[in-house]
Amino acid sequence: AQSVTQLGSHVSVSEGALVLLRCNYSSSVPPYLFWYVQYPNQGLQLLLKYTSAATLVKGINGFEAEFKKSETSFHLTKPSAHMSDAAEYFCAVTPNNNDMRFGAGTRLTVKP
């Protein structure tokens, strides 16, 4: 069964520092991988998705993620954190578009 594991339930960075949120997946078939962001009391917004077209995926708000099959990873990065990046981030995997399976989430805190 496909699943994702997000390493670190809480990540804290200083404003301007690198953001690295970790996601490892488990899949017996080529996966479709997603990163979503959730601001307080809101739904989920798509940051980026991997659908096998390119291993380095660029998303909105300066975020990007690299698919590494050898490491079964899909880590999310941003070169310079902004205060507005503080939110909950979810990695998700789906073998199709029916059953999207989410990780437990990583809460990002940005310190001034």
Next chain:
Amino acid sequence: DAGVTQSPTHLIKTRGQQVTLRCSPKSGHDTVSWYQQALGQGPQFIFQYYEEEERQRGNFPDRFSGHQFPNYSSELNVNALLLGDSALYLCASSPNPLAGNEQFFGPGTRLTVL
């Protein structure tokens, strides 16, 4: 273009009651999925509707049921509410269930069961 909309925003029920949550998909989308997000956790897939049929179901009891209407809007019904049903219920829509299509999420309905 309106995105995914859900109603109501908040709901308070007591144990044993029944609740109906509503969702209107994004324009042009014909597939609706429902998720339950407990506090501090990631969303869990409940089921997906396409062409007014339940296409796939997650690991939820039969107390959770749904419906999709010809205009693609959807309802989630939960019977015999338990305290553990307290959660944020998210609706997501997508343009037909093709692999790789992202799902667009609504703001959710916060259900509290007392």
